[in-house]
Amino acid sequence: MxxxxxxxxxxxxxxxxxxxxxxxxxxxxxxxxxxxxxxxxxxxxxxxxxxxxxxxxxxxxxxxxxxxEKPLFPYVRDILEQNNINVLVTHRNRQSTEELLDYWNLAPYFEEVICPEFDGFFLKPHPESYEYLHRRYQIDLAIGDQDTDLIPARKIGISTCAFRNPNPYADYAIDCYSKFETITCKDRG
Structure with missing residues (x-):
């Protein structure tokens, strides 16, 4: 995925x-x-x-x-490992994002990381960064905890998953990544 x-x-x-x-x-x-x-x-x-x-x-x-003080959510590393491709869009600045990804040893899991403000893209919920990543990596699913994470995916036809917050823009919702397999099973058929 x-x-x-x-x-x-x-x-x-x-x-x-x-x-x-x-x-x-x-x-x-x-x-x-x-x-x-x-x-x-x-x-x-x-x-x-x-x-x-x-x-x-x-x-x-x-x-x-x-x-x-900004810990990983349980099981998230397992999901990152099992996916074919992971990409990231965050409103954090580039330096802070890279520091956190390096600290938690997550950088190797990501093919591409976009910090819109610093990479020349509009901020979410504008779909520009999502469109770029979808063209490049054929994204199957967007995961986020806010409307602004899910709206751009919805606009361009990518399935969405709300994490820890019910959301009207979500095709799926989970409160723990131990439940992620239920999404991948549904997508497979």
């Missing part, structure tokens, strides 16, 4: 560090459970009145967390 992955919240459990980073740069006493969905859908800065210029501080703060 040829799979297009998201990174944060899909391969790595990085949302806790992202939420804490946002709370720190906001300078406010915020409830992490309220921040998470707003951060995921891109509304946190506006909702809490944090100037968009603070995105640089947000990224710098998030990078201060140790890599082990």
């Amino acid at each position: 040829n799979v297009l992955w998201d990174l944060d919240g899909t391969i790595l459990d990085a949302w806790p560090t992202l939420v804490q980073s946002f709370i720190q740069i906001s300078g406010k006493n915020l409830d992490p459970n309220e921040v998470l969905p707003l951060l995921k859908n891109g509304n946190a800065f506006e909702k809490y009145g944090v100037p968009s210029e603070k995105i640089i501080d947000f990224r710098k703060t998030e990078r201060t967390f140790r890599h082990e």
Whole structure:
């Protein structure tokens, strides 16, 4: 199977560090459970009145967390190993992405990694990076934890899998990669 992955919240459990980073740069006493969905859908800065210029501080703060505080989800390495091709599209910057992939020894599993902002592509949910990867690798499935990960795949006819979050744009949904085989069995027939 040829799979297009998201990174944060899909391969790595990085949302806790992202939420804490946002709370720190906001300078406010915020409830992490309220921040998470707003951060995921891109509304946190506006909702809490944090100037968009603070995105640089947000990224710098998030990078201060140790890599082990952004662990791999269970069984994800097994899935990466069994796939024919894995590609990645993440909104992280190139340096941070490469550091995390190297730390977790994941870089060898990926044929190509796209950081749209740094590689000349539009950000998700624009389908440009997905179209490029689909033409190049004939992608069978896109896996992500947010609408922005699944919408571009849907737009160009790639099957979608929501990870840990029910999603109206998902053809499949799993909450643990131990259940990934149920998807591959369905796709085989």
